[in-house]
Amino acid sequence: MAERTEISTLGEFGLIDHLTKNIEIKNASTILSVGDDAAVIDHFGKQTVISNDMLIEGVHFDLMYTPLMHLGYKTVVVNVSDIYAMNATPTQIILGLAFSNRFSLEALDEFYEGVYAACAFYDVDLIGGDTSSSQKGFIISCTAIGELTPDTFIRRNGAKKGDLICVSGDLGAAFLGLTLLEREKKIYRENPAIQPDLEEEKYIIGRILKPEARKDIIELLHEKNMNPSAMIDVSDGLSSELLHICKQSEVGCVLYEDKIPLADETKQAAFKFHLDPTACALSGGEDYELLFTIAQDDFSKLEPQDDISVVGYITNAEEGKTIITKGGKKLPLTAQGWNAFGE
Numbered sequence: 001m002a003e004r005t006e007i008s009t010l011g012e013f014g015l016i017d018h019l020t021k022n023i024e025i026k027n028a029s030t031i032l033s034v035g036d037d038a039a040v041i042d043h044f045g046k047q048t049v050i051s052n053d054m055l056i057e058g059v060h061f062d063l064m065y066t067p068l069m070h071l072g073y074k075t076v077v078v079n080v081s082d083i084y085a086m087n088a089t090p091t092q093i094i095l096g097l098a099f100s101n102r103f104s105l106e107a108l109d110e111f112y113e114g115v116y117a118a119c120a121f122y123d124v125d126l127i128g129g130d131t132s133s134s135q136k137g138f139i140i141s142c143t144a145i146g147e148l149t150p151d152t153f154i155r156r157n158g159a160k161k162g163d164l165i166c167v168s169g170d171l172g173a174a175f176l177g178l179t180l181l182e183r184e185k186k187i188y189r190e191n192p193a194i195q196p197d198l199e200e201e202k203y204i205i206g207r208i209l210k211p212e213a214r215k216d217i218i219e220l221l222h223e224k225n226m227n228p229s230a231m232i233d234v235s236d237g238l239s240s241e242l243l244h245i246c247k248q249s250e251v252g253c254v255l256y257e258d259k260i261p262l263a264d265e266t267k268q269a270a271f272k273f274h275l276d277p278t279a280c281a282l283s284g285g286e287d288y289e290l291l292f293t294i295a296q297d298d299f300s301k302l303e304p305q306d307d308i309s310v311v312g313y314i315t316n317a318e319e320g321k322t323i324i325t326k327g328g329k330k331l332p333l334t335a336q337g338w339n340a341f342g343e
């Protein structure tokens, strides 16, 4: 049987010490880390970007099919994704946790293994947090901090008429991965003897359980000297994010259904579930790709291997927010959001 150490045998301070004892500082901006009343960071003449995201058991994740190590990794990813979406470089995170006595030290160690793996990959320092008990479930609150050259942040409000709408990677896979895991959970509940064979669905499951933030796209945009006029990360689905950009930039848009990037695995899974893959991309969410607008002059800087698709263009606000379907119909773009698919 797996070892189980009760958290109570360590006490709060023993636990924090255990979880943070191997931290090695990576960023010069990290002046003081875990162990005092607060951490100290100095961004040496740069500007600081700060964002927080919470992940709640039963709302954002289900531990029945989410390995704790993946959850730790994803916690960091969803937070640094917001920092990249501002065109900044993440440098530190602060992690607040609350858990019931259902969680053992071994379980927390597994979670932190994922946290530290993501910290290593994204070059961020874990510089503090808070630890509390909860009556039920696992609650995670993560703050990410990043830096940028003064006034180089990219907001959601800069899109201009004629700008091209770009999105990185492919969309809709995370939603289909979640749909599959929910279906397997139901089957397992009805008959625990049935073992799912998920080998063929590796891609879509990976997209929901182990997403990555598009650090590479930000680096690419810098290398190519491209300056998006507006940018946002795709956490709630393409339509909802594009509508945010349109609203804040006071513009309209034309989105082409046939330009929305979909992986073959996404199309196949959608076919199996009798779902429209476009709807999954528009309303599914959790893809953590970057959606941004560029001036037409920047178009020639894009190359096929860049993993960036042009999906439409920005119009005057009066022209509305529209999608041109594969059949050539012009329809209003609505924010279906995550809940469109129900539970």
Ligand code: ADP
Pocket (backbone or CB within 6 Å): 016, 019, 020, 033, 034, 035, 036, 037, 038, 039, 095, 096, 097, 126, 127, 128, 129, 130, 131
């Ligand atoms: P305080 O009483 O001042 O809030 P704590 O005892 O909560 O201090 O925390 C002590 C130190 O441990 C602080 O530096 C805090 O940031 C850090 N810390 C607390 N919980 C965590 C955690 N879950 N992960 C990482 N660092 C933590």
Ligand code: MG
Pocket (backbone or CB within 6 Å): 129, 130, 131
């Ligand atoms: Mg505290």
